[in-house]
Amino acid sequence: MDLLRFITAGSVDDGKSTLIGRLLYDSKSIMIDQLEAIERQSKNKDEGEIDLALLTDGLRAEREQGITIDVAYKYFSTPKRKFIIADAPGHIQYTRNMVTGASNADLAIILIDARNGVVEQTRRHSIITSLLNIPHIVVAINKMDLVDFSQDVYNNIVIDYAKVAQSLGLKNVTYIPLSALQGDNIVEKSDKLSWYEGPSLLHFLEEVEVQDTINLTEARFPVQYVIRPQTDALHDYRGYAGKIVSGVYKVGDAVTVQPAGIQSRIKAIEIAGKEVAEAFAPQSVVLHLEDNIDISRGDVIVNAAQPVKTAQELEVLLCWMDNKPLIPGNKYLLQINSRVVRSVVRNIEYKLDVNTLEKNEAPSQAVLNDVIKATIKTASPIPYDSYQALRANGGAILIDETSHVTVGACMIQ
Amino acid sequence: MSAYRLDYLDQLESEAIHILREVAGQFERPALLFSGGKDSITLVHLALKAFRPGKFPFPLVHIDTGHNFKEALDCRDQLAATLGEKLIVRNVGDTIKAKQLTEPKGKFASRNALQTYTLLDTIEEFKFDACIGGARRDEEKARAKERIFSVRDEFGQWDPKLQRPELWNTYNGRIHKGENVRVFPISNWTELDVWNYIRREKIELPSIYFSHDREVIEHEGQLVAVSEFIQLEASDKVLTKKVRYRTVGDMTCTAAVESKASNIDDIISEITATKTSERGETRIDDKVSEAAMEDRKKNGYF
Structure with a gap:
């Protein structure tokens, strides 16, 4: 059994909560006591309807306002797969929360109301999906029951969305017509959509190949922690603990430790105390090198034949996440995996309109939820890959040195 | 490939392990933070995989309400001794005395809420800057929202x-x-994931997780163990039932489930089929209000 992490973005109006509720309900992941609790709160309980949104909106403020503010994580499994849903808000004022939920997703479900077709929100969610480089997209054309399950309506939406996908360079887009409220095409294929030849949503989620979302060709290992027991028996033990974020490591491989550029070879690989001949992403391991060199947290051990870029000046697409504005010239800590360095945002090249993808004139400062193209200068060299090519080693966060808050997400170009 | x-x-x-x-x-x-329950025992097992052959870079800390199951405490002490890792225990009873707190009253007077005082005092005493816990997002809807690194104010x-x-x-x-x-390293695990992992890794658990005979009373459909910590009323009928615990908290706020499951395979079958x-099924303290957990967390609870 493997694991699929996916994000659903949207608001109550799109039927997002109904869709999630339906997946959880039909996969028998909602328990009786949880159903009773939402029944007690459902406003229309006299009409016998259950408000499935109450299941996903976990905070008092969300239930009171009937909106999703922050990402909630939900879990269900079928005999084929374990699923982790990042249930994210869809409104523009919560873009940063959607970005948070999207960062780890293998797949995004973009909800379209069949009555409305492709709208501004569809474009925004698709742009964020593309910025965060989510490998698979399902366009769920919902509320088909309200358009008489019309194939023409579906076809027109597919044609419209294909244009969006093309302009963003989105690959792996799958279209599924459904009705979350009535359960059509969610778990079982629906007779009412007999003209549709593809799989039901759940069937697709179970079968989609996500192994290809893990890069196995560029070996990257950020060192998290050095294990040195310094006991008599283990006097010379020096193991570099970390997670392989991409690629494969084998005993005997020539490696380079970046950013210092020191060469060595892998002497041994341990997984939970057992020696193995090779290990691969995303395993957590301990590496031992042939040479006794100075390596500490934040260094990256890469395969010498698969070099990493190293630079002090980075071009980034940056999503600003703080209530205080980003002022060019301000210093921030930049953290990429386990490496933290001081940095300064040099200049803003343009601001991206997340509804239209237009490049607008550079503002003097960026505010909450802005996505901008900027240049960042770091105090010491950063080993990195381009985010679009290798997500696991191309994303960095910015931290305000005075508030310690995470204020920005950088996708390195 | x-x-x-x-x-x-x-x-x-x-x-x-990465976390x-x-x-x-x-x-x-x-x-x-270590309670002797299955989730924190799983955390300890993961810490072994993360740091051996080195020592843990942290002590195990238990906030003992004084109302714990003896079996869980024994398991806690034994595990810490076997591993040779440092165990710090602080007692809620001591905090109640020192701070002259009011003991909760009633039939199932639970010190669960008072744990927070002892936890915060312990954090201050040892100047802990991070506390690792075994909470999972599938447990409760406020937890479903919480980050893996969750910052708490002073x-x-x-x-x-x-x-x-x-x-x-x-x-x-x-x-x-x-x-x-x-910090919650097993945020993304479900109850069933934990059990499947325990089975795969052959992790030892306190005996109360498995079916055993126990004297209980029935309270609003839940089975509560008879112990010195709850007050029996004349109308309570003490029954001996075959039960096991699905979670291990205080004896005053954790209910048992009727079960004949005496090994991990049987437990996994039961949990797979359960509708609760x-x-x-097991916590008496969550039912106070719809936002009970959110409110407790806002006040410093785990």
Whole structure:
């Protein structure tokens, strides 16, 4: 059994909560006591309807306002797969929360109301999906029951969305017509959509190949922690603990430790105390090198034949996440995996309109939820890959040195 | 390339080890909160995988309400001794005396809420900057919203509306003096994942997780163990039933479930078939209000 992490973005109006509720309900992941609790709160309980949104909106403020503010994580499994849903808000004022939920997703479900077709929100969610480089997209054309399950309506939406996908360079887009409220095409294929030849949503989620979302060709290992027991028996033990974020490591491989550029070879690989001949992403391991060199947290051990870029000046697409504005010239800590360095945002090249993808004139400062193209200068060299090519080693966060808050997400170009 | 494919339990394990090592790499004085329950025992097992042959870079800390199951306490002491790791125990009873707190009253007077005082005092006593815990997001809907690195202010409070964005697998553990971070390495595990992992790794658990005879009373459909910590009333009927515990908390706020499951396979079959959530079936303290957990977390609870 493997694991699929996916994000659903949207608001109550799109039927997002109904869709999630339906997946959880039909996969028998909602328990009786949880159903009773939402029944007690459902406003229309006299009409016998259950408000499935109450299941996903976990905070008092969300239930009171009937909106999703922050990402909630939900879990269900079928005999084929374990699923982790990042249930994210869809409104523009919560873009940063959607970005948070999207960062780890293998797949995004973009909800379209069949009555409305492709709208501004569809474009925004698709742009964020593309910025965060989510490998698979399902366009769920919902509320088909309200358009008489019309194939023409579906076809027109597919044609419209294909244009969006093309302009963003989105690959792996799958279209599924459904009705979350009535359960059509969610778990079982629906007779009412007999003209549709593809799989039901759940069937697709179970079968989609996500192994290809893990890069196995560029070996990257950020060192998290050095294990040195310094006991008599283990006097010379020096193991570099970390997670392989991409690629494969084998005993005997020539490696380079970046950013210092020191060469060595892998002497041994341990997984939970057992020696193995090779290990691969995303395993957590301990590496031992042939040479006794100075390596500490934040260094990256890469395969010498698969070099990493190293630079002090980075071009980034940056999503600003703080209530205080980003002022060019301000210093921030930049953290990429386990490496933290001081940095300064040099200049803003343009601001991206997340509804239209237009490049607008550079503002003097960026505010909450802005996505901008900027240049960042770091105090010491950063080993990195381009985010679009290798997500696991191309994303960095910015931290305000005075508030310690995470204020920005950088996708390195 | 299919050889390079990880099972979901391996992926969850690797993620948890990565988080534990981030704690070791980012904090000066972390601690692992350990209760003797299955989730914290799983955490200890993961810490062995993360740090051996080295020592744990943190002590195990137990906030003992004084109302715990003896079997869980024995398991706690035995595990710490076998591993040779440091165990710190602080008692809620001592806090009640020192701070002249009011003991909760009633039939199932629970010290669960008072634990927070002792926890915060212990954090202050040892200047802990990070506390690792075994909470999972599938347990409860406020927990479903919480970050893996969850920052608490100097009063231990969680502000659900002001959570730091947490992207990719990059964790920001920077804090001001006096603040601390609660870290949840098995956030993404479900109850069933934990049990499947315990089975796969052959992890030893306290005996109360398995079916045994116990004297209980029935209270609003739940079975509560007869102990010195609850007050029996004349109308209570004491029954001896075959039960097991699905979670291990205080004897006053944890209910038993009727079960004949005496080994892990049987337990997994039962949980797979169950129609009631873990907390719903076994926790007496969550039913106070719809936002009971959110409110307790805001006040510094785990």
